[in-house]
Amino acid sequence: MTEPDPHGFSEDFGTIEIFGIPFSTFTRSIVMGLEEFGLGNCFIQHHTPPHSGEVRQRNPFGLLPVLVHRPNAIYSSSDDTVILYESNAIRRYIDESLGLQANQKFKHKVELTPPAAKSTPMERARVDQWVSVAATVIFPAVELGVVKRRLAMEGNSADDESITLALDTGLEKLHDRLAIVEQMFNQPFSGDYICGNNVSWADLFAYPPLADLRAIKEGEPILRSGKDALYPKLNAWMDRMEQRESAKKTYPGTLASQRKKN
Numbered sequence: 469m470t471e472p473d474p475h476g477f478s479e480d481f482g483t484i485e486i487f488g489i490p491f492s493t494f495t496r497s498i499v500m501g502l503e504e505f506g507l508g509n510c511f512i513q514h515h516t517p518p519h520s521g522e523v524r525q526r527n528p529f530g531l532l533p534v535l536v537h538r539p540n541a542i543y544s545s546s547d548d549t550v551i552l553y554e555s556n557a558i559r560r561y562i563d564e565s566l567g568l569q570a571n572q573k574f575k576h577k578v579e580l581t582p583p584a585a586k587s588t589p590m591e592r593a594r595v596d597q598w599v600s601v602a603a604t605v606i607f608p609a610v611e612l613g614v615v616k617r618r619l620a621m622e623g624n625s626a627d628d629e630s631i632t633l634a635l636d637t638g639l640e641k642l643h644d645r646l647a648i649v650e651q652m653f654n655q656p657f658s659g660d661y662i663c664g665n666n667v668s669w670a671d672l673f674a675y676p677p678l679a680d681l682r683a684i685k686e687g688e689p690i691l692r693s694g695k696d697a698l699y700p701k702l703n704a705w706m707d708r709m710e711q712r713e714s715a716k717k718t719y720p721g722t723l724a725s726q727r728k729k730n
């Protein structure tokens with residue numbers, strides 16, 4: 469089903485395809501990464517839902533996102549075609565392959581994981597730690613514990629009182645996790661982003677589920693800005709992230725865009 473790159477970059481990057489709907493937060497992290505590297509016009513995003521035939525063909529677990537890269541575009545063989553699932557693996561491939569090529573082509577120096585030559589093992593590991601916390605702590609607490617439950621109940625036409633009651637345990641756990649995340653912020657770094665002055669994969673993995681949370685009723689008091697903020701560091705950072713081009717470009721199709729809150 470692969471078409472040549474419609475934007476004319478296939479000579480530089482081959483063809484890059486992402487399988488994943490914009491509603492998927494892990495897909496959004498990866499697409500934000502491509503946007504940060506300036507590759508926003510260089511890939512095709514197939515809006516395929518999880519567990520669809522097209523996804524299962526490329527990821528036996530059926531989960532989003534999947535990256536397919538044909539370095540030699542239409543001349544690629546099945547041997548040199550890269551098919552990757554698991555967003556952390558895709559992240560590494562972007563850092564070490566597509567991102568490096570983008571830096572050369574566009575003559576900029578985007579580094580979403582600090583490069584070995586310029587950082588300590590602890591600084592690089594701290595980004596990994598955040599990516600892991602985003603995937604295994606923030607995502608389940610926000611999406612599985614609260615957002616998806618609310619959406620499922622709304623889909624079943626439950627009234628707001630029943631939804632609020634049903635979300636009670638999930639919200640308690642979420643507060644517990646967010647209080648820890650708030651403490652982790654900028655530790656031991658300082659700067660506008662989670663791991664210092666530059667945006668990194670830590671930000672790109674943590675932001676999409678929290679943007680979903682901001683879009684629902686339960687998220688409003690939790691992610692309130694200003695002097696009444698429950699989690700002031702988290703909120704100031706969310707406000708900054710919302711202003712990034714990569715967040716704006718990946719906004720259409722997200723839960724927030726559907727509810728028009730952000």
Ligand SMILES: N[C@@H](CCC(=O)N[C@@H](CS)C(=O)NCC(=O)O)C(=O)O
Binds near residue numbers: 492518555
């Ligand atoms: N560990 C996977 C998780 C991917 C994941 O859970 N993706 C969600 C969309 S954000 C999905 O496909 N969910 C469908 C399901 O859980 O059945 C990764 O990092 O890529």
